[in-house]
Structure formats: C-alpha cells, structure tokens
Amino acid sequence: MMTYTHNSRTGNKSKRSGELLAQKLQTEGISNAQVLQAIAHSPRHIFLPEILAHKAYDNTALPIGQGQTISQPYIVAKMSELLLANGRPKNILEIGTGSGYQTSILAQLTDKVFSVERIKSLQFQAKRCLRAMDLHNISMKHGDGWQGWASKAPFDAIIVTAGAASIPKALLEQLVDGGRLVIPVGEQTQILKIITREGESYDEQQVEAVRFVPLVPGELL
Numbered sequence: 001m002m003t004y005t006h007n008s009r010t011g012n013k014s015k016r017s018g019e020l021l022a023q024k025l026q027t028e029g030i031s032n033a034q035v036l037q038a039i040a041h042s043p044r045h046i047f048l049p050e051i052l053a054h055k056a057y058d059n060t061a062l063p064i065g066q067g068q069t070i071s072q073p074y075i076v077a078k079m080s081e082l083l084l085a086n087g088r089p090k091n092i093l094e095i096g097t098g099s100g101y102q103t104s105i106l107a108q109l110t111d112k113v114f115s116v117e118r119i120k121s122l123q124f125q126a127k128r129c130l131r132a133m134d135l136h137n138i139s140m141k142h143g144d145g146w147q148g149w150a151s152k153a154p155f156d157a158i159i160v161t162a163g164a165a166s167i168p169k170a171l172l173e174q175l176v177d178g179g180r181l182v183i184p185v186g187e188q189t190q191i192l193k194i195i196t197r198e199g200e201s202y203d204e205q206q207v208e209a210v211r212f213v214p215l216v217p218g219e220l221l
C-alpha cells in the first residue's frame with residue numbers, strides 16, 4: 001500500500017521547488033508563459049508515493065504503481081505547449097490520467113478537462129490529488145481511451161499520455177475542425193506527433209522521439 005502526502009501540499013517549499021522546475025524547463029526550451037506558470041504552481045509531490053516525494057521536482061519520470069509512470073515534467077510541459085500553439089483550447093480530452101499531474105496542468109490552461117484512465121485505482125488516487133489542489137473543472141471516466149469520450153465530443157484539443165501502436169480513429173473523429181491531437185505513436189519508443197484536423201483530412205507533424213508506457217487496448221482493471 002502506497003501512502004501519499006496530501007496535507008503538506010501547499011507549503012512554501014513546494015512552491016519554490018515548482019518555480020525552480022519551471023525555470024529549468026524554460027532553459028530547456030519551454031517558452032509558453034501559461035504553461036510555465038502552471039508548472040511553477042503545481043505541487044508535483046502530492047501526485048507521487050510518499051517514498052518518492054523528495055524526487056518530485058527532478059525533471060524525470062517516476063513510478064506511480066501498477067507498472068505506470070508519472071511523465072517527465074519536460075514532456076508534460078512540451079505536450080501542453082503544443083496543445084496551446086494555435087490558441088487557447090476551450091476543452092481538452094486527456095487519455096491516460098495516471099497520477100493526475102498532467103491533468104492538473106491542463107486544468108490551469110483551459111475551461112474544462114475530460115480525462116480517461118483504464119486503471120481504477122490510479123483514477124481514484126488522481127481524483128483525490130486534484131480535489132486537494134482545489135481544481136474543479138475536471139471530469140474523469142474509467143474506460144478505454146481508444147474509444148475517446150464520444151458523449152463529450154468534440155474537443156478543441158486531445159492529448160494521449162501513453163504510447164499508441166497506431167492513431168485511434170475515434171480520437172480523430174472527436175476533434176473539432178482545426179483542433180489538434182498530440183500523441184506518441186510507436187511500440188517500444190515513439191515519435192511525438194501533432195495531428196491537426198482540416199475538415200475531413202488530417203495534417204501530421206512529427207515533433208521528437210519520446211518514451212511512454214503503452215496505450216493498452218480493451219479490458220479494464
């Protein structure tokens with residue numbers, strides 16, 4: 001059983017650590033001011049098992065249980081920045097809630113976040129952390145992200161935080177015209193791609209090589 005530290009979430013120490021992390025990401029090429037501000041204000045340590053909390057402001061991915069990981073802050077910031085590159089999205093669909101850390105950043109950048117996770121226990125824990133942060137513009141669903149979230153579509157932006165063997169068709173269909181999907185595509189290692197909807201066609205750009213846990217199809221845990 002992993003324990004988490006909800007109560008020490010808003011201390012000055014974590015605020016300072018968040019600011020230092022944001023500064024580091026800026027030197028690594030993240031330039032969007034809103035994204036940097038969200039990173040500076042998010043207590044990443046509450047999203048981690050207590051035993052790893054001291055590493056929360058390092059720029060690394062870390063295990064969160066169930067064979068899953070909290071993404072590296074650089075990649076969280078990078079993907080968020082890509083979602084915002086054509087202007088502020090009004091809503092965002094996230095596939096792979098995991099710890100909820102990326103979700104907390106997105107919630108500070110848009111009106112409404114919808115997040116889908118297939119592992120119930122991770123979703124439960126993420127919900128507690130997001131509530132502790134006083135973020136209330138997030139809806140969560142326990143389900144298979146390959147299907148997206150049809151009843152809440154269309155979305156201005158969609159982010160997938162697990163490596164997809166191919167691009168899920170449902171996600172393309174759930175984008176508004178002009179909307180963008182940011183997704184790592186590939187098996188062992190992936191290429192981060194931006195797919196922009198242009199009517200019934202889709203423009204594809206490649207960003208950089210990345211490494212995520214796999215986007216698993218089908219049944220729920």
Ligand code: SAH
Nearest residue numbers: 070071096098099102118144145161215216
């Ligand atoms: N952004 C998260 C990343 C978590 S790792 C964070 O920083 O914490 C990726 C997550 O995707 C895992 O929690 C995994 O359970 C989830 N996942 C994998 N396949 C999925 C699917 N088909 N549908 C929904 N979630 C999925």
